[in-house]
Amino acid sequence: MTTMRARQIPRAVAFWIVATAFFVLMSGAAAPSPLYSVYQEQWGFSSITLTVIFAVYVVALLTSLLTVGALSDHIGRKPVLAASLVTLAVAMVVFVLADSVPWLIAARILQGLATGAATGAFTATVIDLQPDESRGPLLNSIAPTAGLATGALGSGLLVQFAPAPMTLVYVVLAIAYLAFAALIAAMPEPTPADGFASRAHLFAALRPKVSVPPAIRRTFTTIVPCLIASWSLGGLYLSLSPSITASVFDVRNHVIGGAEIFTLFGAGAFGAYVARNTAPRIVMVGGSVTLAAGVGITVTSLLVESIAVFFVGAAVSGFGFGTAFLGAMKTLGALTLPHERGQVFATVFAVSYTAFSVPAVIAGFAIGSAGLLTTAEVYSAAVIAFALLAALAFTLLARREAQALAREECLAAA
Numbered sequence: 001m002t003t004m005r006a007r008q009i010p011r012a013v014a015f016w017i018v019a020t021a022f023f024v025l026m027s028g029a030a031a032p033s034p035l036y037s038v039y040q041e042q043w044g045f046s047s048i049t050l051t052v053i054f055a056v057y058v059v060a061l062l063t064s065l066l067t068v069g070a071l072s073d074h075i076g077r078k079p080v081l082a083a084s085l086v087t088l089a090v091a092m093v094v095f096v097l098a099d100s101v102p103w104l105i106a107a108r109i110l111q112g113l114a115t116g117a118a119t120g121a122f123t124a125t126v127i128d129l130q131p132d133e134s135r136g137p138l139l140n141s142i143a144p145t146a147g148l149a150t151g152a153l154g155s156g157l158l159v160q161f162a163p164a165p166m167t168l169v170y171v172v173l174a175i176a177y178l179a180f181a182a183l184i185a186a187m188p189e190p191t192p193a194d195g196f197a198s199r200a201h202l203f204a205a206l207r208p209k210v211s212v213p214p215a216i217r218r219t220f221t222t223i224v225p226c227l228i229a230s231w232s233l234g235g236l237y238l239s240l241s242p243s244i245t246a247s248v249f250d251v252r253n254h255v256i257g258g259a260e261i262f263t264l265f266g267a268g269a270f271g272a273y274v275a276r277n278t279a280p281r282i283v284m285v286g287g288s289v290t291l292a293a294g295v296g297i298t299v300t301s302l303l304v305e306s307i308a309v310f311f312v313g314a315a316v317s318g319f320g321f322g323t324a325f326l327g328a329m330k331t332l333g334a335l336t337l338p339h340e341r342g343q344v345f346a347t348v349f350a351v352s353y354t355a356f357s358v359p360a361v362i363a364g365f366a367i368g369s370a371g372l373l374t375t376a377e378v379y380s381a382a383v384i385a386f387a388l389l390a391a392l393a394f395t396l397l398a399r400r401e402a403q404a405l406a407r408e409e410c411l412a413a414a
Contacts, residue, residue: 014187015129019139021085021180022122026147027154028088028173029115030265032095032108033238034156034258035166045101047243051364053101054239057108058357064116065350066210072121073342076189081125084118085181092174096167116353120346127333127341128190134276137333140345141272141326145318148234149265156258191338210347216335220344222397223328224351226284226390229291230321230328231356233383237264237314239360240376247372249307256307263314268322275323280334281398284327285391291320292387299380302373324390 009017036050072080091110098104123140130136159165212220242257271290275283294317301309328348336344359379366375 009183009187011129011188011190012131014190015126015131015135017180017183017187018081018122018125018129019143021081021184022126022139022143023147023150024173024176024180025085025088025115025118025122026144027151028092028111028177030148030151030238030261031155031169031173033152033242033261034159034254035169037242037254037257038159038166039104043101047364047367049101051361053105053108054357054364055361056105057112058353058361060109060112061116061353061357062350064113065119065346065353066116068117070120070343070346071117072124073339077121077125077128077191078184078187078189080121081118082181082185084114084121085177085184087114087117089174089177089181092170092177095170096174119349119353120342123345123349124341125190127336127345128338133334134330137326137330138272138276140329140333141322142269145265145268145272145322145325147265148238149262149269152238152261152265153255153258156254156256156261159254159258161255210350212344212347213336213340216332216344219331219335219397220347222393223284223331223390225386225393226288226324226328227348227351228355229288229383229386229390230325231352232359232379232386233291233295233317233321234264235356235360236363236376236379236383237261238356239363240372240379243367243372244302244310244376245307248302248305249310251307260311260314263311264318264321267315267318268325271319271322272326275326280327280330281394282327283323284331284394287320287322287324287327288387288391288394289320291317291324292384292391294318294320295380295383295387299377302376320387324387327394 036053039045040050068080087110091107091114094103094107094110098107122143126140126143127136130139155165155169158169162168238261241260245251245257245260271287275287294313294315296313297316298310298313301307301313332344332348359382363375363379366378370378
């Protein structure tokens with residue numbers, strides 16, 4: 001029966017199922033953000049508590065990513081993806097039942113554990129199933145940004161206009177997660193699983209680690225500033241933009257808050273699509289510079305207190321985010337072997353999520369002493385610095401590789 005069901009889903013269809021499920025996974029990651037202000041109003045907790053709620057999600061996600069993030073390389077992609085999606089559905093049920101901060105923390109921990117386990121496997125599976133070598137990196141770049149954009153805006157719309165906003169969004173997501181878990185269980189396993197040679201091998205695979213193969217280590221190190229700049233920008237918007245909207249621009253509409261996040265990540269998805277056929281190095285350098293320029297516009301909007309300029313900054317920096325991240329994914333996707341993909345992409349997202357979360361948590365605590373505006377300006381300056389460093393690092397790497405190639409050609413000619 002399983003074989004018949006598996007044969008009913010061709011690899012081309014399975015590719016789109018997995019890519020869409022990845023998109024829905026990331027939509028769920030952003031969905032609680034517009035609801036935090038509602039929780040705060042109803043339960044009366046402080047901004048520090050809100051930072052703790054965000055922090056426990058991050059700790060759970062990174063713990064899972066660094067331990068079981070590469071598990072799909074050994075036991076197969078399907079078991080990891082299906083189990084993670086079912087766990088996410090359970091997390092959504094806990095969100096629905098939540099009536100206090102401890103319940104909310106429990107839901108975020110479950111969501112973080114499942115998201116961390118699934119992220120590396122989803123990214124690797126998209127590459128495994130890609131019909132051509134450009135499609136996988138493109139979808140892996142668009143799915144996170146478009147998912148975060150849609151989750152934030154959709155949740156914001158529900159909070160503002162729909163009945164039972166603290167229930168409806170989670171019910172919709174739970175149903176979607178279970179549906180995709182069933183579809184993934186019915187599709188063929190995209191890559192052979194090598195299992196574990198021994199119990200010691202199993203424990204070694206589950207030991208927390210961040211590693212990439214030696215052959216791509218130099219390139220990966222060059223890409224790290226790009227990952228930090230891109231994802232710390234996302235953390236800036238998800239953590240501070242609701243407060244900025246209310247405090248600096250005196251706007252307290254939930255749809256506007258969701259629209260700001262949608263603009264950033266939506267522009268990122270659009271940028272990745274526009275640059276899909278451009279050479280990875282050009283995309284990464286150009287994207288990093290564009291990101292820096294966009295963050296500069298964002299800082300200007302805070303100084304002149306213009307929400308319109310803030311949206312322009314979100315669009316420009318988001319476009320840079322999407323193109324720079326696409327360049328990173330295309331570069332690594334082309335250099336990574338199939339049996340290494342789970343670990344490599346788990347490491348990519350470990351760096352990305354650390355950049356996405358740790359600065360945001362620090363900013364949450366810094367606001368109390370430094371103030372919102374100063375915190376946002378310092379945070380933005382750091383993002384600009386990493387973006388320019390990323391552009392410089394990859395330009396230098398490309399120059400060194402071109403010089404090495406020229407020397408080889410000269411030696412061959414001699």
